[in-house]
Amino acid sequence: xxxxxxxxxxxxxxxxxxxxxxxxxxxxxxxxxxxxxxxxxxxxxxxxxxxxxxxxxxxxxxxxxxxxxxxxxxxxxxxxxxxxxxxxxxxxxxxxxxxxxxxxxxxxxxxxxxxxxxxxxxxxxxxxxxxxxxxxxxxxxxxxxxxxxxxxxxxxxxxxxxxxxxxxxxxxxxxxxxxxxxxxxxxxxxxx
Numbered sequence: 632x633x634x635x636x637x638x639x640x641x642x643x644x645x646x647x648x649x650x651x652x653x654x655x656x657x658x659x660x661x662x663x664x665x666x667x668x669x670x671x672x673x674x675x676x677x678x679x680x681x682x683x684x685x686x687x688x689x690x691x692x693x694x695x696x697x698x699x700x701x702x703x704x705x706x707x708x709x710x711x712x713x714x715x716x717x718x719x720x721x722x723x724x725x726x727x728x729x730x731x732x733x734x735x736x737x738x739x740x741x742x743x744x745x746x747x748x749x750x751x752x753x754x755x756x757x758x759x760x761x762x763x764x765x766x767x768x769x770x771x772x773x774x775x776x777x778x779x780x781x782x783x784x785x786x787x788x789x790x791x792x793x794x795x796x797x798x799x800x801x802x803x804x805x806x807x808x809x810x811x812x813x814x815x816x817x818x819x820x821x822x823x
Contacts, residue, residue, distance in 0.1 A: 632674065633674055633675070633676055634674060634675050634676070635675075635676045635678050635707075635709075635742070635744070635786075636675055636676065636677055636678070637677075637678050637679060637680045637709065637744075638658055638659060638662055638679070639655055639658065640680045641680060641681060641682045641685070641711060642655045642681075642696050643681060643682060643685045643686055643689060643692055643695065643696050644682055644685055652691075652694075652695035652696055655695075655696055655699065656696075656698065656699055659679065659699040659702060659705075660702065662677065663677065663702055663703070663704040663705070666704070667704060676706040676707055677704060677705050677706050678705070678706060678707045678708065678709045678742055678744075679696075679699050679700055679705065679708065679709060680709035680710070680711065680742075680744055681696060681697065681708075681709065681710050681711070681733075682710070682711050683710045683711065683712045683713075683729055683730050684713065684715055684716055686710070686729070686733070687729045693733075697733060700733065700734070700736075700737045700739060701736075701737035701739075705737075705739060706739065706740075707734070707739050707740040707741065707742045707785070707786075708730075708733055708734040708737065708739045708740070708741055708742070709741075709742045709743070709744050710729075710730035710733070710734075710741065710742075710743060711743070711744060711745035711746070711790070712726060712727065712730060712743055712745070712746050713745070713746070713747050713748070713749070713795070714726065714747075714748050714749060714751075714770075715749070718751070718754055718755050719751065719754070719760065720748060720751065720761075720766060720767060720770040721770075722773075723773050723774050723776075723777035723778075724777075726774060727774070727777065727778065730743070731781065731783075731784075734783065735783065739783075740783045740784065740785050741781070741783060741784050742784070742785065742786040742787075743778070743784070743786065743787040743788065744786070744788055744790075745788065745790035746774075746787055746788060746789055746790060747789060747790045747791075747792070747794075747795030748767050748770055748771060748774075748795065748814075749793075749794035749795055750764050750767050750794070750801070750809075750811060750814070751766075751767070752803050752804070753804065762803075763813060764809075764811055764812070764813035764814050765813050767811075767813070767814055768813040768814050768816070768817040771814060771817045771818065771821065772817055772820075772821070775787070775821050789818065797811050797814050797815045797818055798815070799811075
């Protein structure tokens, strides 16, 4: 059995007690040193986890936080990836290129501990886009096919929370409720 260990998940958001960039880098150096000679080190994967949306938009992200990805002893690079902040579903390249390039920059595998796509029933102007979830379901299929084709992506996990909870009854902007039946079916299919 292998365990994944991270420290200060998504630090670049700087929310509720996140360490400063200098503290984050120091904490990772200390963790790596402490576990370097541990007798069960082979059973632990040390993986810093970042938020793709924030990291992509922050010019200093690499020097502030991302640099720990290249520290000796780090086993993989993690990114939580959502379609937050985009009017339409992103293509597989748009969704994953940044995270893949950062992991490959330091020669490490990419893990995606949180992945989710919120259904987008309408565009910002109110035009119907994906009221029944079929476009989202296809985006889920395409994303997993793309990631499975990558030789350096050993782990992807759907994050069931909020608008990405596939079992929840959610509410459209106009007040109608819906369940994510199309997305649930794809999820079950992807896991088989």
